[in-house]
Amino acid sequence: MVQELGWFDVVDVATAGEARCAAARAGERCGLDDVRVRELASAVAELGNNLHEHAGGGRIAVRALHRSGLRGIEIVAVDTGPGMPGFPGCSRAECSAEQLRGGLGAAVRLASRHDGYSLPGRGTVVTIQFWPRGVYPAAFVATGLTRPMLGEQISGDRFGMVLRDDGPILLVADGLGHGPLAEEASRSAAEAFYSATTDSPAELVEAIHHTIAHTRGAAVAIARLEPSVGVVRFAGLGNIAAAVVGTPDGAGARRTGMVSQPGVAGHQRGTVHESCYPLGPGDLVILHSDGVVDRWDLAAYPGLAHHDPLVVAATLLRDAGVRRDDACVLVARSY
Structure with a gap:
């Protein structure tokens, strides 16, 4: 956590x-x-x-x-x-x-x-x-980073992750607007995510939708990595960008976008659909809010994909984040 x-x-x-x-x-x-x-x-x-x-x-x-x-x-x-x-x-x-x-x-x-x-x-x-002296934990296979828009002290964007032996489950939530009410919406989405008993992305999005109806609502996306079978399962509502990115080589980085549905969790949505995308060893799964411009390219950063997920997230947040909006980047590595 x-x-x-x-x-x-x-x-x-x-x-x-x-x-x-x-x-x-x-x-x-x-x-x-x-x-x-x-x-x-x-x-x-x-x-x-x-x-x-x-x-x-x-x-x-x-x-x-x-x-x-x-x-x-x-x-x-x-x-x-x-x-x-x-x-x-x-x-x-x-x-x-x-x-x-x-x-x-x-x-x-x-x-x-x-x-x-x-x-x-x-x-x-x-x-x-x-960490306490003598403690040297392994790197997180997934982590994220957020920052508030210029002039705000709190962010309405939030990430969450459940790290399981068979692959992590990821959440990005972007509360509508900015400030305390947006933060309340994304925090409520994260609480629903952590308290849910299912690992299905579509069912998690549905659970969040029903739980945060008392808030102003949020864009949400869930990704479930399953490295053992080579897929990532994905469901989303609203403007959360998501992609599977292969390790860049001389020809550039393979990037497969994952598609969210229109809607606002907590207020309006159609039937939530779940999609599967190919996932290879070492691939990165990257989710981010609309406070990050979607034109980034990991091939422009030689060697970055081999670093810890937090370094990847911080680099993208620095270079693709916009200061007029809250921003969040979540990165996970397949294995």
């Missing part, structure tokens, strides 16, 4: 300090010991300093993680600076502390897990996780 705690604009030492303090408070709340909290604060300070000193500013997201009874903190640092020449871009395993610029190297050495991607002229994304 991921709880998003907020975004922080970093343009100078003072704003970098705000992100550091927010991360330290989050670490304390999730039960990290004093030494680990200080290490977390130090790592975020290094990321913030790197943003304003080398990238001309950027943004930091602070997130709380809950997994298998453990709690941790995740940090996402994003910029649109010049990029980092020589930054590892093709393999997550190559993104080592020794290869990173001073402050970044110090940050990832302290982290339980890290990943990053940089493209000259486009900017850099770095993610770090802090």
Whole structure:
């Protein structure tokens, strides 16, 4: 489970300090010991300093993680600076502390897990996780990232995921409009998603539709990955974009769009239909709200598809997200 705690604009030492303090408070709340909290604060300070000193500013997201009874903190640092020449871009395993610029190297050495991607002229994304000392969980096969529109503190977009041994079930919900009422609609959709007893995307959309009738409504989409049989099952209402994307090669990335039906969950819909799409090993399933322009192409980012889903989501959110709307990207990798 991921709880998003907020975004922080970093343009100078003072704003970098705000992100550091927010991360330290989050670490304390999730039960990290004093030494680990200080290490977390130090790592975020290094990321913030790197943003304003080398990238001309950027943004930091602070997130709380809950997994298998453990709690941790995740940090996402994003910029649109010049990029980092020589930054590892093709393999997550190559993104080592020794290869990173001073402050970044110090940050990832302290982290339980890290990943990053940089493209000259486009900017850099770095993610770090802090868990209790000695805990090194595997990467999430699916995760997402949201941000509110410019001027808002909360987002009406939300993602959800149930990670099962036979494949994850994914949700993206976009509450109509912006602000608290949109957030209420998407939160209610997520609550219905997590409390449902079915794994059928069509039945989940139906359950959400009936549950959130008291709200202003939402666009919703559900994807159920079934790697063992090579398919993804999908159902959606409203303007949520979804696609299966193959690993890019010299000919580009194979991209198969998944089709939602017109309607608004909670208010108007026809019969909800479920469709199946081919899913190969290593394919990415990407869902996003209409706060993200649908013209992105992973082939324009060499090596990105091999990185953690969060790095893919953060890169697409940075480059394809529009600031006049809430935005959400959810990425899952087949296996």
